[in-house]
Amino acid sequence: MTIDISQFYQVFFDEAEELLAEMERLLLAVDVESPSEEDLNAIFRTAHSVKGGASTFGVTDMSEVTHVLETLLDRIRKGEMALTSTHVDAFLAAKDILKMQLDGHRNGSAVDQEAVGDVRMMLQELAQDVHIEAMAPVASGFSTPEVQAVDHSGGKRYRLELPPMVHREVEALAAELGLMGHVELMPLDAERHAMIVTTHESLDDIVAICSFVIDADQMQVSELPALSPTQAAREHAERERKEAELGYGFFDPLPPGGAAPAAAPAAATSADGEGYGFFQPLEQIRADAGAAAEDARGYGFFQPLEVIRAQAGIKDAPAEAPKPTEEQEKKAARKEAEKQAHAPAGGESSSIRVSVEKVDQLINLVGELVITQAMIEQRAGSLDPVLHEKLMSGISQLTRNTRDLQESVMSIRMMPMDFVFSRFPRMVRDLATKLGKKVEFVTSGAATELDKGLIERIVDPLTHLVRNSIDHGIEMPEVRKAAGKSETGRLFLSASHQGGSIIIEVSDDGGGLNRDKILAKARQSGLPLSDNMTDADVWQLIFAPGFSTAEQVTDVSGRGVGMDVVKRNITAMGGTVDIRSAKGFGTTISISLPLTLAILDGMLIQTGEEVYILPLGFVLESLQPAPEDVKEISGKGRVIKVRGEYLPLIPLYQIFDIEPRFTDPCKGILVIVETEGKKACLFVDELVGQQQVVVKNLESNYRKVTGISGATILGDGGVSLILDVTALVRSSRQLVDESNFVKETP
Structure with a gap:
């Protein structure tokens, strides 16, 4: 049976892009001096989710980068390393690389492999004593837990005797524990296994991980003597030797003598033909798994229901469940709280992805319905309301329902301004660093909603205004200090509703607009001026085409291209632009837009x-x-x-x-x-x-x-x-x- 998974790729692309945006938001908001444990865990979860999705769909280049990124993040969140601004810069660079790779798979755009290699190397160097190996492509069938070559000498060793579990559940648990140390898996009988975990983590952390897969009360745990450095080195060498013989858990070992059998090329060609170069043939999967029933449930490609239920923390209740003790109830409540903390906000069932084309089509149809309703209402206006009382009542009800439907459908197009605001923290940070300035970026009203069509068109004007505020408005640290200000300038971006409009303001506490300088430049440019111009009229001069007061042209500003385009674009949306400025205290540019153009x-x-x-x-x-x-x-x-x-x-x-x-x-x-x-x-x-x-x-x-x-x-x-x-x-x-x-x- 062949399953077309291409239909799921777009979902992966969308979710990966959302996760990368969330990662950037978290990185920009984290307090480097004293990061909270929850912030670090949240950043780690985004990287882990991207890695999981990339591995599932065979996007190995992204999974390789996220593997290295995840390893470094894991050490930081465990307290083995202190978070620094260098780490944040590296993580942001890794996010950019992942976004480039994602665009490459989605749109076929070019990927700079040299930049990818540089970022991976940088992350590996920051990881210090963690030796990162390139991840091999994941083959179908059973996988092996990832092993980090970390020096565990002096660490604690625990023996975990597991209850009866299917083999894939055991491997899934071993993979998770492998992030905490070295895991050695030993079969006890046909259904039971034991694990020896060598780690610096506490036993409570290990039990917490196991609790997501099995009932910890059914697991027997004992502590073993710690390995000496000599024993640890000997064990590590033996493990590498076995992995080399086994093909690192991904490839079949070569026969004695190192030569491949003559029939191998033909077999490989056949397998490629049946597996499309990515999946093993169905017969091979059945042979490897040795379980036709599991194959029937998973179709040869997907995990069986038991594994999915175990990974989701869902357990079948016994026929006659005994009444839980108070301690068991507390433990269950603690597990539920942990799952809720790691669950996506709102839950997966609270929303549905719908293409913009379908929404626009629905809005157009409702618009036609509104017009038809108006026609009926106008025709009925000439009728005698006494003779046609029921008809008039029905038309009144239709009018109310149509208006409610219209408002509901229009709300579908409304999107929060956070969709726009979330683009700027990274830009502000990078531009301020480039210009040698210190800028604190503050937003408010991110939940304010605006029509999707307007939100997409307001991004470019706001980008230009924010860049102008950083470049022209906020002064250099030494200048601010000499003026009695804080060295760190503040940039505000806010949105609010006023009547039937939305007001978006870009404010800074910089030096403000220079009236004399603007007038001098306007005269030089031949703009019409009068002697008694108000400040408001003078400020409007900066929207003249080609107007710029920058003394030199840079890649940030100075060419006089932009502010006139800003005003023209906002005016085309039915909006207005207003400027308020006070010398030495800052500038505020206010944009007023209608909530919708539909x-x-x-x-x-x-x-x-x-x-x-x-x-x-x-x-x-x-x-x-x-x-x-x-x-x-x-x-x-x-x-x-x-x-x-x-x-x-x-x-x-x-x-x-x-x-x-x-x-x-x-x-x-x-x-x-x-x-x-x-x-x-x-x-x-x-x-x-x-x-x-x-x-x-x-x-x-x-x-x-x-x-x-x-x-x-x-x-x-x-x-x-x-x-x-x-x-x-x-x-x-x-x-x-x-x-x-x-x-x-x-």
Whole structure:
């Protein structure tokens, strides 16, 4: 029987990538001076899990690196070595190598084998007295426990007499104990074995490992005399001799004389043909295992159910289980606590992997359902509610259910900002080290959720802002010390919800923006300036294309490429960028984004015969002005005085060349909108209503239209355009020079 395991490779790739990301997060968060035992164990578990998955799928290059990494981590977590920053650097380098190897298997990208060898050698040197040998490819059938060539002279020797167990369970237990020392396996009879474990670990640690596989009460333990250095060396030499004869547990020994039998090549070819070069033929597996029943349960490739249950800590209850004693109950509770501590957060059954394409398809279908529901509701609006009471009640129920369904489906696309934030600790650490700066990276609001489409597009702008804060914002340690600051600068990355938007802020406690330097560079670049520019206006100059105040070009910054792209990308997402800075105290760059681009709450406004959608997040209020509040500026258009403040008037009928019902603002409706910290009055004929709309991309279906960000389908089947408020307000500012108007004082 042939089993196609290729379907499981993608699961392995995804889980390995998640484990490597978790390893990097743990390494960056660990306290090198006094690491907690739990942190070290957590790091070790990630490496162990990657190694297990890589070995299962025959990804030997990854399992070799994780084997060396795991050995060094094991010594550190046991207290045999002290954790240092050198170790953390080496572990991060190993993580990068593993990620490169993973990408090589997943995408076919190139793998730098020289870099792989360098990292392995570095880890081996850090391991000091641990001699690491390259791992041989794991063959099918029974495996042998890994043996570390560690000097165990002076260590304790324990004899473990095991209860009846299947051979594979014994080998699995020996492999786990092999991480703690040297294990010698001795058969007692057909079903029972004994182990002699030579180790520096305590007996409690050994029993704890055994408890995950067998009931420790059924195991007999005795302590043997420790080996002298001479005896240990003799035993080690004898073990190496036996391993050489046996092919190290992976290969068949050569016949006497060292020559392979003549039939070997043909046999190998046949085996390769039947095993695809990776697995033994089914007949050979049966012959090696000697158990047709186990083969039937495992299909010749997988472990039998008993082994899986034993490794998972699941035991069959006896027919008549005696009532446990108080001591047994405490021991069982302790085992359960240990298993819970090592179990993945949330459990495997709490989530399911679904492709993004399926989620997007579901959202599109729900969007069409929303449109259909709006059509039904509009058609029913012309019916007599008394004569069609049941129909109207059903439509109301459909409306509520559709909205609940829509909100539930949209929540599937929402992802925590931690998906973005987790990328930066490593980058901050590496860049600060490269620049010779000390930076403490602090995040908050990582659980804040944002639409997946926006999360993917916000990564690059945030990356540039973080790099700028480290390079330009935070000063060198000696400069900070001279200014009375701590040598270590602080970089903050936060996210929070405000109304229908998410606010992402990048803050530093560095030197702040230099107003004079920015103005001098702007004049040199020929940018339009005025004598009475506010600080907020000056800060916006850094978003001009090609603008940079760096004195020299480096591989970090200085080319003036980036900040303009940052603002352009954020604006394209319907967001805004704001800068606050104080010289000597730091800078904060605030990004405001809508929670999703798929659905928005909109106000339906009408000009002439056209109905437009105005995103509700930009709307402050609506009003009908008095004649004396409307002022005409020659060649500049009209402005409206609202509570002592003059706001530019944007006649929508002029923007889109429409025949309106009203040209007098006093007869129409003014909607006050705000974007990028600027306010304006949008002049329309009337307000139609308010509803949630499904956003459709106009560019992919038609073409880009100035002042329009998208389109939607209304209940009557007609298409309505969604206004780009930011673009409209900007165009009004080009016509009206707000320096001509000042806020009146009472």
